[in-house]
Amino acid sequence: MSEVTLPGGELWPALRARTQARIGLGRAGSALPTRHRLALQAAHAAARDAVHSPFEPDTVAAGLAGLATVRVRSAAGDRPTYLQRPDLGRRLHPTDRAHLPVGDWDVVFVVADGLSSRAVHEHAAAMVRETAARLPGWRVAPVVLAEQARVALGDDIAHAMGAAMVVVLIGERPGMSAADSLGAYLTYRPTPGVTTDADRNCLSNIRPPLGLTYEAAAGKLAGLMGKGRELGVTGVGLKDESDHANVIDWLP
Amino acid sequence: MSYLSTLGGERFRFGSLARLLAAASPERSGDRLAGLAAASAQERVAARWALAEVPLATFLTEPVIPYETDDVTRLILDTHDADAFAPVAGMTVGELREWLLAADGPALAALAPGLTPEMAAAVSKLMSNADLVAVARKVRVVTAFRSTIGLPGRLATRLQPNHPTDDPAGVAAALLDGLLLGSGDAVIGINPATDSPKAVRGLLELVDGVIGRYSIPTQSSVLCHISMSVQLMAQGAPVDLVFQSIAGTQAANASFGVTLGLLDEAYEAARALGRGTVGDNVMYFETGQGSALSADAHHGVDQQTVEARAYAVARRYRPLLVNTVVGFIGPEYLYDGRQILRAALEDHFCGKILGLPMGLDICYTNHADADDDDVATMLTMLAVAGASFVICTPGGDDIMLNYQSASYHDALYLREVLGLRPAPEFEAWLESVGLLDERGAIKDVSGAHPLTAIGRELAA
Structure with a gap:
């Protein structure tokens, strides 16, 4: 394909260093040059595949180094339903509630596919391992692997299991620059239907090496968990240097 | 009944x-x-x-x-x-x-x-x-501030140079990119990443400086909450257009922190500044199907009817621009390209016959079943329908709001295939700075063009 004349050609490399925006692309007639059109499509394709690739619980379980797991589904039966009915993604499938072991758990980790199963396949197991390793003496419940799940499904799960705290590790909505971003949402004593997003603390953009590393994210998360347990609260009542409000806007 | x-x-x-x-x-x-x-x-x-x-x-x-x-x-x-x-x-x-x-x-x-x-x-x-x-x-709704929007045969654009951290150099680089592609006659509008009055004022001054220095016949807007605009106007910040998201029920507006009283106050304050040169339409509203349901404030009314009710709020304030954001809210409201197209046409139609200067942000998120071909289809239909303006982003990708919308290139395509032209004042300016060729189409310029100082100085 031919290189299209770029207006101000020598200018753009310096300006691109200041923004990821797709600037100085040049034109083919009125349209984008071929390589820029394909680059845009490539980014969109990665995002689409991350949204629509099926969740593979085995992949996550294999990375959990022998930790016990339980598998559940939400009430959203398939991807199109999941995308159109967020309310169903927040509720347990009626027959799967019985799979959840009730106990005196300090915390349950829920690995949820959310809007990027790719993020979960790549990062969730390592995050569980790294975080659990920083919780000496905690009674950690079997890890729940949840399909077609939204963040608030964790409320239903923790409530059903009798867990004092829930950490939901979930695939975030893919953007054009990152399709594998994992989010972590921490909620103390959630009650389905009563707990709101303001009751959660969250870490976003967990995706080493470009985003948060596992070590950094797990350190921060374990710190919040310790403080949350001590104060008996999470969310806006638990001060957190991470950008709470901003992240909540993008809750999957 | x-x-x-x-x-x-x-x-x-x-x-x-x-x-x-x-x-x-x-x-x-x-x-x-x-x-x-x-x-x-x-x-x-x-x-x-x-x-x-x-x-x-x-x-x-x-x-x-x-x-x-x-x-x-x-x-x-x-x-x-x-x-x-x-x-x-x-x-x-x-x-x-x-x-x-x-x-x-x-x-x-x-x-x-x-x-x-x-x-x-x-x-x-x-x-x-x-x-x-x-x-x-058949409906032309003409409004004006420093440029005139909505004239027959014209299609204006919002230049949207957003940056995820509001970095002035990053914003300036994207602003320059949009101007060189002939965009920005509806508004140069920035969605701020941060909510601080200081950051918003910094962005207002940046764009105001560019508009003033190059005598660009357009207006700026930093899309902060209206109460912040009131505060910034009182402090003497250069506010051209007052922005606010509005919805079709009192409860949904309350969820945005907006009342008719607050809108009245901001409208009067912005008009009193008298910053427009060819007109005094000072408000910029955004709406979008699904916002009332999302705020649990729809009262059992379908999302398109509630959306049309927002236009009653808008028309009270003789706005310069009303932008329906179609496709941003996600697939639980508009699932695919077909539903987004229908909503875009409905909103544009309803707004126009109610007397509003309707434009659109024709867009999609990555979890909706839509792509850039849908954007092209929608843009073409809406431009044929006489949309007053469309939102444009660098390469069709907004890196701050994380969604895809029209590109500056898309606007050039619409002008080319439908013979549409920018707002007359802006078109004359583009001509005066050497950005138009003899047929009135956008022209490539060298890196030595005076406008490039916008990006060069801040990037240095």
């Missing part, structure tokens, strides 16, 4: 005007999520038969949300212009559709104050996509 219809031997009953409107609405995920959609395709058409028979006068006596509890309903009914309504006062919704399709532009413009949003929404539900284009195209 309930409404009855018989179709294919089956009898359908709709318990209220709101239920009837919802059942008649073209299919979309948001109405299903709200539990308001027709249960079957036949029920939907049965509802349309019944809706076609409803006298327009009914909309003045059976509000879809009670007068006593909702200030948007009060605004709609208290400002209804009976004289303007007179030509269609005896008609049904079905007859209004035929009247609109046959009417000329001046007749449509004269009717606007006599139509309520619910009438506009109702008639749109009986119209095809082509009907929505054909009627809207």
Whole structure:
């Protein structure tokens, strides 16, 4: 394909260093040059595949180094339903509630596919391992692997299991620059239907090496968990240097 | 009051005007999520038969949300212009559709104050996509500040140089990119990443500096909350347009932290600044189907009808720009390209026949079933329909709001294939700085062009 004349050609490399925006692309007639059109499509394709690739619980379980797991589904039966009915993604499938072991758990980790199963396949197991390793003496419940799940499904799960705290590790909505971003949402004593997003603390953009590393994210998360347990609260009542409000806007 | 219809031997009953409107609405995920959609395709058409028979006068006596509890309903009914309504006062919704399709532009413009949003929404539900284009195209709503928006044969653009951390050099680089592609005559508008008055003021001053230095006949807006704009105006910040997201119910507006009183206050403050040169339209509103449901404030009214009610709020303030953001909110409200296109055409049509300068942010998120081909299709139809402006982003990708919209290139395409031109003042400016060729098309310039100092100085 031919290189299209770029207006101000020598200018753009310096300006691109200041923004990821797709600037100085040049034109083919009125349209984008071929390589820029394909680059845009490539980014969109990665995002689409991350949204629509099926969740593979085995992949996550294999990375959990022998930790016990339980598998559940939400009430959203398939991807199109999941995308159109967020309310169903927040509720347990009626027959799967019985799979959840009730106990005196300090915390349950829920690995949820959310809007990027790719993020979960790549990062969730390592995050569980790294975080659990920083919780000496905690009674950690079997890890729940949840399909077609939204963040608030964790409320239903923790409530059903009798867990004092829930950490939901979930695939975030893919953007054009990152399709594998994992989010972590921490909620103390959630009650389905009563707990709101303001009751959660969250870490976003967990995706080493470009985003948060596992070590950094797990350190921060374990710190919040310790403080949350001590104060008996999470969310806006638990001060957190991470950008709470901003992240909540993008809750999957 | 309930409404009855018989179709294919089956009898359908709709318990209220709101239920009837919802059942008649073209299919979309948001109405299903709200539990308001027709249960079957036949029920939907049965509802349309019944809706076609409803006298327009009914909309003045059976509000879809009670007068006593909702200030948007009060605004709609208290400002209804009976004289303007007179030509269609005896008609049904079905007859209004035929009247609109046959009417000329001046007749449509004269009717606007006599139509309520619910009438506009109702008639749109009986119209095809082509009907929505054909009627809207006849309506020109002309507004002005430093440029004139909405003239025949013109299509303006918002230049949207967003940056995830509001970095001035990053914003300036994207601003330069948009200007060199001939964009920005509707507004140079930035969605701030941070909520601090200091950061917002910094962005306002940056854009105001560029507009002043290069004498660009356009206006700026930093899309912060309206209360912050009021505060910044009081402090002497260079606020051209006051921005606010608005919705079609009092409760949804409350969820945005907005009241009619606050809008009144901001409107008066912005007009008092007198910063416009060719006009005094000072407000920039954004709306979008699904926002009321998302705020749990839809009162059982379908998302398209609630959206049209937001236009009653908008028209009280003679805005420069009303932008319906179609496709940003996600697939639980508009699932795919087909639903997003329909919503775009409905919103543009309803806004125009209610007398508003409608433009669109034609966009999609990565979890909706849509792509850049859908954007191209929608842009073409909306430009044919006479949209006042469209939102444009660098390469069609907004790195701050994380969604895809039209690109500056897309706007050039529309100008090329439909013979559309920018706002006249802005077009003259583009010509004066050497950005147009002899045919009036955008021209490549070298890196030594004086405008490039916008990016170069801040990047250094």
